[in-house]
Amino acid sequence: MGLFNRRKDESFFELLTEIAGNLITGTNLLSRLVKSDLDQRDGLRDELHVVENHSDDLTHAFMNKVNQSFITPLDRDDMSQIAYRLDDCMDLTDEAATLIVVYQVDTLTEDILKQVEILEKCAELTAEAMPRLKTLSELKEYWVEINRLENQADRIYMRALSAIVNQISDPIQVIKLKDITERLEEACDAYEHLAALVEGIAIKES
Amino acid sequence: MGLFNRRKDESFFELLTEIAGNLITGTNLLSRLVKSDLDQRDGLRDELHVVENHSDDLTHAFMNKVNQSFITPLDRDDMSQIAYRLDDCMDLTDEAATLIVVYQVDTLTEDILKQVEILEKCAELTAEAMPRLKTLSELKEYWVEINRLENQADRIYMRALSAIVNQISDPIQVIKLKDITERLEEACDAYEHLAALVEGIAIKES
Amino acid sequence: MGLFNRRKDESFFELLTEIAGNLITGTNLLSRLVKSDLDQRDGLRDELHVVENHSDDLTHAFMNKVNQSFITPLDRDDMSQIAYRLDDCMDLTDEAATLIVVYQVDTLTEDILKQVEILEKCAELTAEAMPRLKTLSELKEYWVEINRLENQADRIYMRALSAIVNQISDPIQVIKLKDITERLEEACDAYEHLAALVEGIAIKES
Known part of the structure; x- marks a missing residue:
């Protein structure tokens, strides 16, 4: 493989790394949002949405690149799947933020804050792992740690769900908080699916 | 490629076009259903269900054809994915209609009617695009327009969700309308997934 | 193909058969759980969770085997998809059990018990079918029967949903039972997806 192709190869991983970097920015915004007062959340959600849109554009560019390239550094289908799963992580993070804003929930539970903390760790681990796809080395610690975090997130989610459904008496509030905790759990699952891939x-x- | 194979090729696209044509019929039935009185909805749902069953049979025939053919006009996996995603569009349309009937919701909100209008446009665009897969020409306007509609649908969905969860005081009514608006949003997403493919x-x- | 490869081949199907066997064990535990008193359910859910974890390990071993093998007895991607869909069946069975425990629902409806009965039949049919993948013979009765069961399950689910949403006045109870019946329906759909594959x-x- 000549110099030209090598350079081309690297640009695939650079794009994936940039997309995964947006996950850190986006998840940090979600983290600030869940700790903010109601009147500051709209602005943070808008900022997160800009990041999500940017990621969509990058994903789109990446997919076009994969589809237009005669050879791809990894199996074509695997490349696409990585991009799709990164996109799922971002979409679900954005959806969780949107639900929190739309539902106007004044106080979020401690467990919901913990779910977001885990998502922040997942985003960082994922962004660190993407450039290592180039050499496929030192990736094991990434997927082992994501699996560990996802197990932890599962337990927090179940505890959160139990508290919401069994201890809150206002059904509308139950509907709102349940939706938010579920979406955060789905976001964490999306990181695990990416790690398994x-x-x-x-x-x-x- | 000889005449025999060309003919064979066309029948793949004819089947996809027929399946997509059923989406127009099905979505029109959903549109009539959401504007109908409670006592007329069962009949329309039954009609829609017949269309959905017919589409299932066509999808099944298409998949068998893909699996039995030595060559397919497009990548075998892409052909299957198109059929699966068309099937998702139909299933979610049918599910939305079923929920509306099962939940016996007297008056549907204005935004739910708008979601269905967008689905009608998506079904038409999709049915028009399917025969163009044969030459892979003039498809860009299709996916651009579906993306535009999906963005519009997203905004309507969020507004619908906010109104349902924040303004309706009967929690059972909230559960019902939220389920319906979510299913319609999923149907619109399914059209977008197909367009991206x-x-x-x-x-x-x- | 030499003796060595033949032996290797069989071990793929033996693993799938073992994973599908776990579905029988797991679904039987779910069946006992839904018929048990509240205070016995935790123990059964824990037992089911052990089975689910064991299945995860087997699925993981299977995927590594598929990814490490130079040749696989069936198309590599198909092998992976079978394992993923078996895993979905187990996950959704486990999730349904967990929801039932977390929600502390005293009495489950007759239709929910019927949904679980159908899942038991699906698990048995699936476990019987897996070894037949080796010769790809006598599989038709399996997928025909799964489709029949799934249609039956659909009708029960719709009836269950209607009863829950239209006849129960406590909204929290509606939320809980609706979630459980939906998860059981998803589990049944997962068996159908596997059969279609x-x-x-x-x-x-x-």
């Missing part, structure tokens, strides 16, 4: 790719290519 | 195929094959 | 594979390879 990366594990599969690493094993296949090794 | 078609875009990817068009770029790959061009 | 197997049908596609059988037709493609025949």
Whole structure:
């Protein structure tokens, strides 16, 4: 493989790294949003939405690149799947923020804040892992740690769900908080799906 | 490629066009249903269900054809994915109609009617696009317009959700209307997923 | 293909058969759980969770085997998809059990018990079908019967949903039961997706 192709290869991973970097920015905005007062949340949600739109554009550019390239550094289908799953992580983060704003929930529970903290760690680990796809090295700690975080998130989610459904008496409030905690859980699952995909790719290519 | 194979090719696209044509029929039935009185909805839902069953049969025939053919006019996996995503559009349309009937909601909100209007436009655009897969030409306006409609639908959905959850005091009514508006949003997303797939195929094959 | 490869092949199907066998064990535990008193459910959910964890490990081993093998007895992607869909069946069964425990619903409706009965039949049919993937023979009765069961389950689900949403006046109870009946329906859909995949594979390879 000549110099031209190598350079081309790297640009795939640079795009994925940039998309994953947006996950950090987006999740940090979600984190600020859940700790903010009601009147500051709209602005943060708008900022997050700009980040999500930017990620959509990058994902689109990445997919066009994959579809237009004669050769891709990893299996074409695996490349696409990585981009789709990164996109799921961002979409669900954005959706959770939107629900929190639309539902105008004054106080979020402690467990919801913990779910967001885990998402912040997932975003950082994922952004750190993306450039390592180039050499497919040192990825194991990434997927092991994401799995550990997802197990922790599962327990928090179940505790959150139990508290919401069994201890809150206002049904509309139950509907709202349940939706938010579920969306955050889905976001965490999306990181796990991405990590499982990366594990599969690493094993296949090794 | 000889005459025999060309003919064979066309029948793939004819089947997809027929399946997409059913989406127009089905979505029109949903549109009549949401504007009807409670006592007329059962009949329209039954009609829609017949259309959905017919589409299932066509999808099944299409998949068998893809799986049995030695060559397919487009990548085998892409062909299957198109059929699966068309099927998602129909299933979600049918599910929305079923929920509306099962929940016996007397008056549907203005925004729910608007969601259905957008689905009607999506179904028409999709049915018009399917035969163009044969030559992979003039498809860009299709996916651009579907994306525009989906963005519009997103805003309507968020406004609908906010009104339902923040302004309706009967929690059971909230549960019902929220489910309906969510299912319609999922149907619109399904059209967008199909359009994104078609875009990817068009770029790959061009 | 030499003796070594043949042996290797069989171990793929043996793993799938073991994973599907766990579905029987898991679904039987769910069945006992829905018929138990509140104070016995925690123990059964824990037992089911152990089975689910074991299945996760087997699925993981299977995926690594698929990714590490130079040749696989069926198309690599099809092998992976079978494992993923078996995993969905188990996950949704486990999630339904967890919701029932977390929500502390005293009495489950007759229709929910019927949904679980159908899942038991689906698990048995699926476990019986997995070893037949080796020869791809006598599979048709499996997918036909799963489709029949899924249609039956659909009708029960719609009746259950209608009863829950239209006849129960406590909204929190509606939220809980609706979630449980929906999750059981999703589990049944997962069996149907697996059966559709197997049908596609059988037709493609025949």
